[in-house]
Amino acid sequence: MATGFQILISAFVFLFFSLSTIKAQSDRPYTLSIITPKILSITITSPELNYGRLTRHLVKPNDKTEIDKQGNTWLLRNGNKVGTLVGNERKFLYHFGHSTGGHSALSKGYDTNDFALTSANDPNYQIHVPPEQIGRKSRPVDSVWSAEGLAVAVEHTFYLFFEEPLTEDEHYILEVPSFIHQELISFTYAPQDYPSSAIHLSQLGFAPDSQAKSAYLSLWAGDAGSHSFPRNLRFHIFDQSSNTEVFSGTSQLKKPALAIDEDAYGINYTGADVHSVTFNSVTTPGTYYLVIEGVGRSHSFTIADTIWEEPLYHGLRIFYHQRNGIALAPPYTDFIRPDSTEPDAPILQSGARLMDTGNGFIEGLDNFSTLLAEKTDKPFPITPGGYFDA
Structure with a gap:
């Protein structure tokens, strides 16, 4: 049970960091997603890559060239390889890319005590509450050739599983390790502002007469494994311009996590239960979004006659x-x-x-x-x- 003093301190910390850390999501070095009322995810990409560039080669003293067996002409400046000379007369220099930053702490390990959620008004989170479980999923997303070889940027997503659901429109403070962000992260649980990354649908949209208007619900949380959503969840389609419900239905389990019939090799590439929702009867052109009860909302999608143009x-x-x-x-x-x-x-x-x-x-x-x-x-x-x- 929290004491009055603890609640007062928690409220002060919340108000202070609410004022000092709120900024546009696009300006942050991380992406926060609310997957369900009990699951948050935070994504970072490391290291930052700087792409190579093409310039005219301005010869400097001590410039030397080296031709390898593939015919590449490398430029060495003061003994360091800085790029390759290209063009019929080798008058242009393609500079190496390079990487900056990088989080060595990612390889040192972390646990649930490195994360905590606090709220001034939600009684379930008035004292620092760590997640019950953490999952991490990492995947390469970009690369550049540097003087040292191939530099790879890796996207790391941390899934935080909490025992109690967040309360809509309440404010929260999320503490994270410094290798993710140096400051506390302040946010308001507003599902309409945080589309759930567990809901997957066409980025292109759908034609009005399409009989394949479907979305899918699934979550593989990296080393935390597959998250099992309940079957037969109610879902609703809303017209975005008026926030009016135009259709509702029930999700269906499309493929269980243990199914091995995806290809001839017996591999399940999703690694998680996949539930489908279908809304073929929605045919009026417009912009819509999907809400799955107990999960959240999707990104907006379009229905239009010109969707394939x-x-x-x-x-x-x-x-x-x-x-x-x-x-x-x-x-x-x-x-x-x-x-x-x-x-x-x-x-x-x-x-x-x-x-x-x-x-x-x-x-x-x-x-x-x-x-x-x-x-x-x-x-x-x-x-x-x-x-x-x-």
């Missing part, structure tokens, strides 16, 4: 720009590319077999040096058509 446009542009045997030029594109089947010099055949290269069965062989070693004077017949795959 943009992906069709971009899909056709991909086929045009990746086509081999044609020149790219206005008015169809701003990119200029000559016909690749009309090279400036003849392309000669090589007598090397695929299995004799590094792409075959012999490890350590360089593809290009093997092709050059077996080159012939016989021109390679140019056949227009097909598509570039990289």
Whole structure:
């Protein structure tokens, strides 16, 4: 039972940090998500990556070059490799990318006592309450080539499971380890502002006559495993412009976590129960959102007759720009590319077999040096058509 003094101190801490830490979610180095009234998640990405850039090579004293067996021309400046020289005359320098930051504490371990939730008005959280369980899911999300090799950014999501549900419209303070954020995190539990990441639906939207208007409910919480949602949860579809309910129904278990019939290898790639909700009878064009009772709301989605126009446009542009045997030029594109089947010099055949290269069965062989070693004077017949795959 909390004493009056403890409640007073808790309220003071809450008010102080509410004023000092609230800022736009997009400006924060983390993303807070309220998955259900009892489950929070906080996501960080580490390290921060800085992409390489292309500039004209301005020669400096002590610049040296080094050509590797793949034909790459590396620039060494004061003994340090800083990038690669590119272009027909090697007049341009592609600088290495690099990474900054990084949280070594992520590998040192943490426990439930490193996190705590406090509220001035919610009686369940007036004293620092740690989560009952923590799950962590990590996945690579980006990479750059640096002077030291490949630098990879990893997205880490921490799932915090609490015993008692949060109260809607109440304010909370979340304490987290310093490697996530140096300050306390203040937020108001407003489900409409925090779409649940356990609800998955099409980012594109749906056509009015589509008979595949479905969303899915599932959560795999990393090393905490699969979270089991109750079956037959009630769900509601709301028109976003008026917040009027237009449809309701009951979720159905689509695939249990232990199912192994997803492919021929007997692998369940989701690793969690998957529940589906279907709303095919919602056909009026507009913007909507889904609410699942006991979970939360989804991101907004669109129903429109024109929903496929943009992906069709971009899909056709991909086929045009990746086509081999044609020149790219206005008015169809701003990119200029000559016909690749009309090279400036003849392309000669090589007598090397695929299995004799590094792409075959012999490890350590360089593809290009093997092709050059077996080159012939016989021109390679140019056949227009097909598509570039990289």
